[in-house]
Each structure stands twice: as structure tokens, then as C-alpha cells.
Amino acid sequence: MYNENIFHYLRTNKLPHIWCPGCAHGIITASILRGIDKLKLDKNKTSVISGIGCSGRTPGYLDMNTLHTTHGRSLTFATGIKFANPKLTVIDVMGDGDALAIGGNHFIHACRRNIDITAIIFNNNIYGMTGGQYSPTTPVNAYASTAPYGNVEPPFDIVKLATGAGATFVARGDAFHVALMDKIIEQAISHKGFSVVEIMATCPTQFGRRNKMKEPYQMLDFVANMAVSIKKWNEISEEEKEGKFPVGVFVDETRSEYCESYEENILKKVQRGEK
Amino acid sequence: MTKIELLSGNDAVVKAAITAGCKFYGGYPITPSSEIAEGMAKELPQVNGKFIQMEDEIAGIGASIGASLTGAKAMTATSGPGFSLKQEHIGYAIMGEIPLVIVNVMRGGPSTGMPTYPAQSDVMQARWGTHGDHELIVLTPCSVQEIFKLTIEAFNLSEKYRVPVILLTDEIIAHMREKVEIEARSEYKIIDRAKPTVEPENYNPFDTKHGMVPPLAPYGEGYRFHITGLTHDHTGFPTSNPDLVEKLQERLRDKILDNKKYFNWYEERMVDDADIVVVAYGATARSAMRAIKDARLNNIKAGLYRPITMWPFGYENIKKIAKTAKMILVVEMNLGQVKGEVERAVAGTKCKVKFLGKANGELITPAEIGTKIMEVMNV
Ligand code: SF4
Numbered sequence: 001m002y003n004e005n006i007f008h009y010l011r012t013n014k015l016p017h018i019w020c021p022g023c024a025h026g027i028i029t030a031s032i033l034r035g036i037d038k039l040k041l042d043k044n045k046t047s048v049i050s051g052i053g054c055s056g057r058t059p060g061y062l063d064m065n066t067l068h069t070t071h072g073r074s075l076t077f078a079t080g081i082k083f084a085n086p087k088l089t090v091i092d093v094m095g096d097g098d099a100l101a102i103g104g105n106h107f108i109h110a111c112r113r114n115i116d117i118t119a120i121i122f123n124n125n126i127y128g129m130t131g132g133q134y135s136p137t138t139p140v141n142a143y144a145s146t147a148p149y150g151n152v153e154p155p156f157d158i159v160k161l162a163t164g165a166g167a168t169f170v171a172r173g174d175a176f177h178v179a180l181m182d183k184i185i186e187q188a189i190s191h192k193g194f195s196v197v198e199i200m201a202t203c204p205t206q207f208g209r210r211n212k213m214k215e216p217y218q219m220l221d222f223v224a225n226m227a228v229s230i231k232k233w234n235e236i237s238e239e240e241k242e243g244k245f246p247v248g249v250f251v252d253e254t255r256s257e258y259c260e261s262y263e264e265n266i267l268k269k270v271q272r273g274e275k
Numbered sequence: 276m277t278k279i280e281l282l283s284g285n286d287a288v289v290k291a292a293i294t295a296g297c298k299f300y301g302g303y304p305i306t307p308s309s310e311i312a313e314g315m316a317k318e319l320p321q322v323n324g325k326f327i328q329m330e331d332e333i334a335g336i337g338a339s340i341g342a343s344l345t346g347a348k349a350m351t352a353t354s355g356p357g358f359s360l361k362q363e364h365i366g367y368a369i370m371g372e373i374p375l376v377i378v379n380v381m382r383g384g385p386s387t388g389m390p391t392y393p394a395q396s397d398v399m400q401a402r403w404g405t406h407g408d409h410e411l412i413v414l415t416p417c418s419v420q421e422i423f424k425l426t427i428e429a430f431n432l433s434e435k436y437r438v439p440v441i442l443l444t445d446e447i448i449a450h451m452r453e454k455v456e457i458e459a460r461s462e463y464k465i466i467d468r469a470k471p472t473v474e475p476e477n478y479n480p481f482d483t484k485h486g487m488v489p490p491l492a493p494y495g496e497g498y499r500f501h502i503t504g505l506t507h508d509h510t511g512f513p514t515s516n517p518d519l520v521e522k523l524q525e526r527l528r529d530k531i532l533d534n535k536k537y538f539n540w541y542e543e544r545m546v547d548d549a550d551i552v553v554v555a556y557g558a559t560a561r562s563a564m565r566a567i568k569d570a571r572l573n574n575i576k577a578g579l580y581r582p583i584t585m586w587p588f589g590y591e592n593i594k595k596i597a598k599t600a601k602m603i604l605v606v607e608m609n610l611g612q613v614k615g616e617v618e619r620a621v622a623g624t625k626c627k628v629k630f631l632g633k634a635n636g637e638l639i640t641p642a643e644i645g646t647k648i649m650e651v652m653n654v
Contacts, residue, residue, distance in 0.1 A: 044496070047494055059501065063499055065494035065499055067344065067502050068505070070367055073334070079334070079338045080341025080344075084298070084345040085345040085494065105331060106337075109330035270320040
């Protein structure tokens with residue numbers, strides 16, 4: 001997967017990054033850059049936005065129009081950027097707590113609106129930066145700093161949530177199966193409309209340590225084992241599905257995109273002098 | 276040519292925003308500000324602008340900040356409880372130095388309070404609602420005509436100083452209809468933010484080489500840069516180096532305070548010989564104007580000081596008044612917000628500060644102010 005072509009998209013003077021050794025965030029960031037490179041995106045016309053948390057630091061390393069916003073609210077800024085200048089390619093990088101807890105409202109409405117933004121959720125099942133508190137995707141019974149007896153809250157299924165809310169491209173990958181991740185991220189960026197990509201990520205420092213997976217390879221193993229291809233998913237029993245997630249593309253459909261709708265149904269109408 | 280229109284305060288905000296060059300509105304409906312959103316939804320497409328009703332107040336201001344970063348003049352409007360929700364992103368716009376206009380049509384609080392009744396209870400929220408040390412600009416108009424004027428100024432100041440500017444109106448002047456004189460757009464001074472003159476590779480979004488307010492490049496025009504809500508250095512990247520953080524904090528303060536003389540706006544009526552000066556703003560100032568005239572008929576030398584720029588506060592203007600007046604009477608539709616600032620301003624002088632305040636949803640009438648003037652003057 002080593003690819004020198006992505007180096008020019010990096011602000012190399014900002015490296016090394018702040019992520020812990022063994023963290024998946026670097027793996028996902030490289031995958032995003034390979035997607036950008038494959039699509040030959042102009043970095044002057046690409047905007048990468050993030051919220052707060054370990055994933056929030058991603059844009060800082062990318063030599064583009066970058067914005068590190070507030071916790072959970074990155075999609076609101078992204079919406080303003082895309083809507084005000086639809087010529088920009090807008091990618092929004094979020095964490096699981098970021099996108100689904102504090103940012104849950106913004107997330108479902110961005111899905112519904114179908115604005116042409118690619119939302120990539122680095123799902124490491126935990127609040128990493130604040131010290132390992134349980135998040136809306138922490139599995140039941142997993143340990144977290146605020147779940148010292150094990151988590152009792154059921155997690156969100158991001159794919160189902162995004163699908164139900166109306167996103168027109170929904171996919172899930174994991175940090176281990178990099179070829180698949182590359183493919184779906186590239187597809188997501190080129191999709192016209194709101195795309196959601198969940199990447200099952202690893203956080204050896206905060207999740208792994210508390211859940212008997214303190215070595216990075218153990219955590220990668222963990223996400224690799226959770227991932228089941230959609231085809232296989234449809235063949236296995238309910239019992240076998242326990243604790244696992246299907247990976248691949250779940251939704252890829254065309255529906256009128258928000259900025260285009262506004263242009264066609266409002267701006268052009270007004271220009272023509274219609275009511 | 277001057278056009279004369281009958282407009283409500285909220286309508287005037289819309290007209291003036293379009294005149295100022297506003298091209299983006301992100302907001303959420305809330306009484307008594309909703310007519311601004313409705314007006315912008317109608318008017319923005321006429322100038323090829325964008326209107327979006329977001330999922331909540333936080334999203335409304337977030338989208339507006341995002342739009343501003345692409346170079347569009349952006350605005351949002353709200354009222355008390357919605358203003359509380361927007362505070363997080365007001366802080367972000369201050370830290371990122373992103374131009375933005377926020378209109379807060381004040382209503383009674385706390386909490387849901389009195390949605391359809393007037394109040395002036397957000398003077399302190401406008402100043403200190405967002406966390407951290409910061410400066411910003413807050414304007415308090417008292418008529419529909421002045422709303423029109425100050426909305427344009429709000430955009431100008433926000434573009435010029437790269438700072439969120441708050442237009443603080445109240446339910447009375449927002450819904451009241453008055454005659455407004457509107458000139459052709461070319462008659463108004465319209466300020467657009469400075470764009471960088473350096474080559475993209477030498478651009479830093481917080482570089483103060485050429486002044487305290489660095490030029491802001493729009494996203495998408497070849498200047499690739501980074502903005503964060505974290506403390507940052509001149510390049511825009513995070514730093515916690517105490518010296519650099521101190522420099523940033525001081526500049527964010529000084530770029531407003533050192534330029535205060537350019538927007539230290541206020542109105543004085545019959546202050547020179549006054550024994551008692553009423554301090555009032557917004558709708559309340561209208562009652563106060565009448566009250567001081569009536570007082571003069573009763574041989575009481577009364578005057579009026581009306582802050583137009585509420586923040587930064589005009590301490591020195593009040594201090595000057597305190598040198599000649601015996602007494603200052605602060606009148607406001609709250610339980611004493613500007614009063615405290617006036618007390619700070621007159622500290623060390625012989626001038627006494629009296630107060631008339633109400634937070635029950637009722638306008639303070641000229642008669643009430645008149646009675647209070649008589650009472651405190653012992654006549
Ligand atoms: S705390 Fe976890 S998510 Fe954050 S950088 Fe470390 S390993 Fe990665």
C-alpha cells in the first residue's frame with residue numbers, strides 16, 4: 001500500500017503526528033489520501049474538516065483547506081462550506097463520540113439533506129483523547145474508564161443509522177482490510193450526495209488496554225475478526241453474527257443532492273422570475 | 276435616490292444585510308427573531324445567495340462560519356435561549372477570527388422565559404456568554420432606522436476586524452414598524468475583508484506583519500491553510516507555548532480595544548448642563564428620551580446618554596458625564612446589567628448611580644422614568 005504519490009498531500013513539516021503507536025488513525029488517513037490521489041483531486045479545491053478528539057487532528061496533517069472545528073459540530077461547518085462553495089470537495093472526519101453522541105443531531109440531518117459531503121467516521125468504540133470513556137459505539141460489557149464494571153448501553157449500528165436517516169452512500173470497512181477500505185473511501189468521495197463511511201478502528205491505548213488487547217496487533221486482530229463480508233454475512237447464522245459486523249457497501253443510490261436542488265429549484269427559479 | 280419604506284425592525288435587518296453584501300444565512304427559527312430567517316429565505320436567492328434552515332441553533336451558526344470561510348458574508352439570527360446555544364461557536368469565530376454577524380432579538384428569560392415579550396436581559400450574555408477571555412463588538416440600536424444602519428455597520432466591523440459582531444435588538448424594536456429612509460447601495464460605505472497580497476506559499480492566516488488584523492483568504496482560491504479552535508501561532512497550527520498563547524490572547528483583545536475609537540458610538544441629549552443623566556439603550560432609550568423632555572418642563576435638568584456600541588463599553592464616555600452630573604439613572608429591561616458597568620465607570624467620582632429596572636415583560640414607560648427622576652432628585 002506504500003504510495004509515494006500521497007506525500008505531496010501531506011504537511012510533512014507537521015509530522016510526526018500525535019497519534020499513539022499502533023493507532024489506526026494513520027492507517028485510515030493514508031487510505032483517504034490514496035482515494036484523493038486516485039481521484040486526482042486538486043488540493044486547492046479540497047476541504048477536510050474535523051471535530052474534536054484524536055480523529056480531529058487529521059486535517060492538520062493534510063495540505064488542503066483544513067478546519068479543526070468544535071466537538072460534534074464539524075458537519076455544520078462542512079455544510080456551510082459546501083453549500084456556499086459547491087465547487088469544493090468536502091471531506092469530514094469524525095470520531096464515534098464526535099459524530100454520534102454530541103454530533104448525533106447534525107449527523108442524521110446531514111444524511112437526510114443529502115448534501116455532497118463525505119463523512120468518514122473513525123470508530124474506535126471509545127473516547128480516546130479524553131481518557132477512555134465509553135462512547136455510543138462501545139460494545140456491551142466492554143470496559144471503559146466510565147464503565148469500570150462493563151458497559152451496559154447498547155451501541156449504535158452506524159450503517160443502519162445512516163441508512164435510516166437517508167444517506168445515499170453508506171459503507172463500512174475496517175483498518176485491517178486496507179484494500180477494501182481504500183475502495184470504499186474512494187467510492188464514497190466520488191459519490192454525489194452524502195456519503196457515510198464507518199471504519200472500525202483501533203485504539204490500543206484507551207480501548208485495548210482496558211479490554212485485554214493492549215498490543216496494537218491484538219486490536220487489529222479484533223477489528224479484522226469483527227469484519228465479515230456482506231456476502232458471507234447473508235450466509236451465516238444469527239449466533240455467528242454475534243459481535244461481528246458486515247463490511248462493504250450497503251447503500252449506493254442517487255437522490256437529488258442538496259446544493260443542486262437549491263440551485264435548480266430556488267436560484268434558477270428566481271432568476272427566471274418565477275414564484 | 277432616497278426610498279422611504281415602512282418596515283419592522285426584523286425586516287430592516289434583512290434589507291440592510293442584503294445591502295451590506297450578505298450572501299449566506301444559516302439559522303433556526305425562534306421567536307421573536309423568525310421574521311429575519313423568513314426574510315433572508317426570500318431575499319438571498321434574489322442576490323444569488325444561500326439560505327439554509329439548520330437542525331438547531333448550534334448548526335445555524337456553524338454553517339454560517341463555514342460559509343464565511345469560503346469568503347461569503349454570513350449572518351445568523353436568534354433570541355435568548357438560541358443565543359445561549361450559539362455561544363460555543365461565537366467563541367470559535369473569535370478564536371478563528373472568522374467574520375460573522377449574529378442578531379439577538381432579546382426576549383424575557385431565563386430559560387424559555389417570555390418568548391413574545393420584550394427584555395434587555397442578554398447584555399451580559401452578549402459580552403460573556405462564551406467561555407474564555409475575549410473581546411467582541413456588540414451594537415444596540417433603538418429604532419428601525421438605526422437597525423438598518425447598524426446592521427450594515429455590523430457587517431463592516433466584522434469584516435474589518437475579523438470578529439463576530441452581535442446586533443442586540445429587543446422584541447419591541449424588532450416588531451415595531453417605522454418609517455425608514457433607504458439610500459441606493461452606492462451611498463453606503465461597505466467594507467469587505469482584506470484578502471492576502473502575498474503568494475499562497477507565504478500566506479499565514481494569523482500573520483500580523485502588516486497589522487493586528489491579518490487578511491483572510493477564502494477556501495478554494497489556492498491559499499491552503501488551517502484553522503483550529505485551539506490556541507495557535509501565526510500559521511494557524513496549535514501551540515501551547517505560553518509566550519505565543521499570550522501574544523495571541525493579547526492581540527485578540529487589542530485588535531478590538533486599540534481600535535475602539537473608530538466605533539465608540541453613542542448619543543447624548545442635553546447632557547452638558549444636566550444634573551441627572553439617564554443611561555438607557557434600545558427600546559428603553561425611546562421612553563427615556565420622552566422622560567427627560569418632560570423632566571425639563573418640570574425644571575429638572577435631565578439628559579440622556581444612549582450607548583450605541585454596547586461592547587466594548589464606553590466607560591470613558593460615562594466617566595466624563597460623571598464629572599458634571601450629580602446623578603446617573605440607569606434604566607433597562609433587566610435587573611441591573613448595564614448598571615454594574617456604569618458603577619465601575621463612575622467609581623472615584625461624586626456622581627451617584629440610581630437604577631430603574633424591570634424584567635416582567637413590560638416596557639418601561641416615560642411616566643415611570645419621570646417618576647423615578649423626581650424621586651431620586653427629591654422633588
Ligand atoms: S488514544 Fe487511541 S485513538 Fe487516540 S491516538 Fe491513542 S490509540 Fe489513537
